[in-house]
Amino acid sequence: MKLKVFKFLPLLLLVCSISAAQTRLSGRIFSKFDSTAIKGCTIFLNENLVTVTDETGKFAFASVPNGSYTLQTTASGYRIEKKHFNARGKDLHFDLYLTSSEQNLNELTVKEKAADFGFSRLRGVESMGIYEGKKSEVITPDQLVANLSTNNARQVYSRVAGLNIWENEGGGLQLNIGGRGLDPNRTANFNVRQNGHDISADALGYPESYYTPPIEAVGKIQIVRGAASLQYGTQFGGLINFMIKKPVQDKKIEVVARQSVGSFGFYNAFTSASGTVGKLSYYTFFQYKRADGWRANSRFNNYTFYTDLDYKLSEKTSIGLDITHMHYLAKQPGGLSDAMFADNPRQTNRERNWFNVNWNMAAVHFDHRFNASNEFNLRIFGLAANRYSLGFRPNRVATIDDNSERDLIKGDFTNWGAEARYLKRYSIAKKMSVLLVGGRYYYGYNHNLQGLGTKGKDADFTFVEPDRFITYDYRFPNRNIALFAENIFYINDKLSITPGLRFEHIKTTADGYYGNIARDLAGNVINISRTDEYRTNGRHFLLAGVGIGYKPVEKVELYGNISQNYRSITFSDMRIANPSSVIDPNLKDEKGYSIDLGVRSHQTSLFNYDVSLFYLNYDNRIGEVQFYDESNRVLRLRSNVGQAIIMGVESYAEADFLRLARPENADWSGVLFGNVAFIKSEYKHSEIPGVQGNQVEFVPKINLKTGLRLGYKKLKGSFQLTHLTDQFSEATNAVDGGVSSVVGLIPAYKIMDVSLSYEWKRFRAEGSVNNLTNEMYFTRRATGYPGPGILPSDGRGFYLTLQVKI
Numbered sequence: 001m002k003l004k005v006f007k008f009l010p011l012l013l014l015v016c017s018i019s020a021a022q023t024r025l026s027g028r029i030f031s032k033f034d035s036t037a038i039k040g041c042t043i044f045l046n047e048n049l050v051t052v053t054d055e056t057g058k059f060a061f062a063s064v065p066n067g068s069y070t071l072q073t074t075a076s077g078y079r080i081e082k083k084h085f086n087a088r089g090k091d092l093h094f095d096l097y098l099t100s101s102e103q104n105l106n107e108l109t110v111k112e113k114a115a116d117f118g119f120s121r122l123r124g125v126e127s128m129g130i131y132e133g134k135k136s137e138v139i140t141p142d143q144l145v146a147n148l149s150t151n152n153a154r155q156v157y158s159r160v161a162g163l164n165i166w167e168n169e170g171g172g173l174q175l176n177i178g179g180r181g182l183d184p185n186r187t188a189n190f191n192v193r194q195n196g197h198d199i200s201a202d203a204l205g206y207p208e209s210y211y212t213p214p215i216e217a218v219g220k221i222q223i224v225r226g227a228a229s230l231q232y233g234t235q236f237g238g239l240i241n242f243m244i245k246k247p248v249q250d251k252k253i254e255v256v257a258r259q260s261v262g263s264f265g266f267y268n269a270f271t272s273a274s275g276t277v278g279k280l281s282y283y284t285f286f287q288y289k290r291a292d293g294w295r296a297n298s299r300f301n302n303y304t305f306y307t308d309l310d311y312k313l314s315e316k317t318s319i320g321l322d323i324t325h326m327h328y329l330a331k332q333p334g335g336l337s338d339a340m341f342a343d344n345p346r347q348t349n350r351e352r353n354w355f356n357v358n359w360n361m362a363a364v365h366f367d368h369r370f371n372a373s374n375e376f377n378l379r380i381f382g383l384a385a386n387r388y389s390l391g392f393r394p395n396r397v398a399t400i401d402d403n404s405e406r407d408l409i410k411g412d413f414t415n416w417g418a419e420a421r422y423l424k425r426y427s428i429a430k431k432m433s434v435l436l437v438g439g440r441y442y443y444g445y446n447h448n449l450q451g452l453g454t455k456g457k458d459a460d461f462t463f464v465e466p467d468r469f470i471t472y473d474y475r476f477p478n479r480n481i482a483l484f485a486e487n488i489f490y491i492n493d494k495l496s497i498t499p500g501l502r503f504e505h506i507k508t509t510a511d512g513y514y515g516n517i518a519r520d521l522a523g524n525v526i527n528i529s530r531t532d533e534y535r536t537n538g539r540h541f542l543l544a545g546v547g548i549g550y551k552p553v554e555k556v557e558l559y560g561n562i563s564q565n566y567r568s569i570t571f572s573d574m575r576i577a578n579p580s581s582v583i584d585p586n587l588k589d590e591k592g593y594s595i596d597l598g599v600r601s602h603q604t605s606l607f608n609y610d611v612s613l614f615y616l617n618y619d620n621r622i623g624e625v626q627f628y629d630e631s632n633r634v635l636r637l638r639s640n641v642g643q644a645i646i647m648g649v650e651s652y653a654e655a656d657f658l659r660l661a662r663p664e665n666a667d668w669s670g671v672l673f674g675n676v677a678f679i680k681s682e683y684k685h686s687e688i689p690g691v692q693g694n695q696v697e698f699v700p701k702i703n704l705k706t707g708l709r710l711g712y713k714k715l716k717g718s719f720q721l722t723h724l725t726d727q728f729s730e731a732t733n734a735v736d737g738g739v740s741s742v743v744g745l746i747p748a749y750k751i752m753d754v755s756l757s758y759e760w761k762r763f764r765a766e767g768s769v770n771n772l773t774n775e776m777y778f779t780r781r782a783t784g785y786p787g788p789g790i791l792p793s794d795g796r797g798f799y800l801t802l803q804v805k806i
Helices: 002-013 110-117 226-232 338-343 657-661
Strands: 023-031 042-045 049-052 058-064 067-074 082-087 092-098 136-139 163-165 177-179 190-194 218-224 238-244 254-262 266-277 280-291 300-312 317-331 354-371 374-391 407-428 431-452 470-490 495-519 525-553 556-567 581-583 590-601 607-628 634-656 668-685 702-712 715-724 749-760 763-770 778-782 789-792 797-805
Touching: 023 042, 042 058, 049 058, 067 092, 082 092, 190 226, 218 226, 226 238, 226 470, 226 495, 226 525, 226 556, 226 590, 266 797, 338 789, 407 470, 495 556, 634 657, 657 668
Parallel strands: 023 092, 190 238, 581 634
Antiparallel strands: 023 058, 042 049, 042 067, 067 082, 136 218, 163 177, 218 238, 254 266, 254 797, 266 280, 280 300, 300 317, 317 354, 354 374, 374 407, 407 431, 431 470, 470 495, 495 525, 525 556, 556 590, 590 607, 607 634, 634 668, 668 702, 702 715, 715 749, 749 763, 763 797, 778 789
16 A cells, blocks of 8 residues: 555645635544544645644644645555545534555555566655656565575666676675666765665775675665766766665564575575564664585675664654674685686686675664654764785786785775755645755775785785785775755646755875885895875865656656766775776866656556666766786776767566456466667767777677566566677777786676565565576676686576565
């Protein structure tokens, strides 16, 4: 029933009129089943007035202008009721009795639709955010038939058009997604959040996400494309927000236990507990996951703990605390050259490479609803985390490990921030408007070290003679202050215009030294040099955008928006610790804008579609090009490559063809979906020789995901095909990876997946076959860890999950 409210979203957004009135309207709302009062029921009058019932089910409108009205109710768990009346200056009182929605479960409702598709869109106003006229997607993992235990991104995000996903480890430890030519590496070109707060290492200085929430714990994944820059920050990609499941309200405790096993030594145990006791609600989970990996030297151990506590101070005010801890240790098999991959994709010549991550986050949120028209939210969040990488990683990936000291890089991240939002619904000339204003303060402090590690094979993350052999020691403090505002103007019942502004002040600093260790032919140290460096960069700017929504008929919406984007230089751009890379000292921030124009359906129980054109102008795009130095070594230059233009069509359509043919047969479901993006990309201008006119890296011309899902009552099965055409990994469009294989072509590939699920009372069983045809392919050429070189994706794997809910 909850999702059924979406149909009445325009009414939900409207607020009390300020015009003169002569009639007082009051009433009470009861349950028809047992005549108990219903509190929290929302009452609407036409498009201008809204209120909520109190503890005794009472509601009142102090002054209603004369005229004809339709009173409408919306309450969770109850069917919508309407009553027509005329206001003529006399006081009116209505008692309404609502019918439980449980009596309507056999009808095709929006709630049933969500169970079929598991994919929807954000409403115009939702969760203290404005999304009118923006391209958005919402994924509900529980309603998918997919491999959730491995966080299989290829399946989870299959309905989101145009996403480019890197797949180089089978455990789903990190999420690597991009789109529209954006680098997928650790989703760094999106603003990645959990429950509305940042989870990346440093939202500005190092926006890479080493932590990904277990999909088994996620209630919804909200995705907003480039227009999200005005509300959530400046990234070109937009927003990805993981909404962890909320506490159950009707039980003191509910326990869900899931046990998964699979190929290559995979094991996953996930247990959650949830409930409400008085005014306190809670949700907590613990996950343990391990695997040996498809390739040798690929094992990992991972555990994640999370707790959400929410306390209701009053009917209008609540406060909550989220705590997250994640740790994993992974052995890494290293990258391959093109020749090695062609010979045997499962081979490895690295057994001393390790990666260690510790992620600790806390967030406090305060929510207050002044009335039906005014809401306030405050989030204060912090992160204390580290990532350590250790291993033998020469530029020539085929080189046999000589058992010398390993390269050790340590990164420690400490940051905190606060973000406040105020949402107001108001009327202008009897037409509703919605205003969102907010502010954000963010402070990040990152400390990076690089030097010599031990000669052993174990995961020993200690430096050897740190006073001598640490050759890279930098501190990167940075600050960010932002103010933003967006306003929806509903011109009439069909047309809305949403302008917005965002002011940003950013200051980034690099303070430390870099050095070099020179050795003779026998490997003896003959010289150690160090160069001190201090760089600071302060800037402020204003971003603007506007969105338009138009609903010509009931179930169709036209939308369009244009928004400016901005991406600041990260600290790895300012100073990189990689022997095969060179940084351009004149590196500049990236600027540009994105445009979306599309048509989409309102959510229905039978079909769902979204077809859009997009245009992305990417100025000063930072990328890498290979060149030869004076010693004829192949190196990579990280610089502003030039102006990139990326445009195309992103389309998604899904329909339940069995219910379209036989709507009276609710037991059977046959869902067919198609998701295809056709993209053209080009470097329009570049001062680097051999780049202008080239195709932009990470842009396959065709990105297709399609599939079929059949269901009979609680038994469901799905088939999915993923196909991406060739794509380049850097701006010169090199095809041959050479000895390092960090650049070159990423060949086209096709992947098939099959999944099954069955529910019986408290139990649920899930099974998956990933990469059904055992395709040998790769999606990534890594420039550093966990490479360098080609990182093969997993071959065919089998997985089984058993779940019990108590």
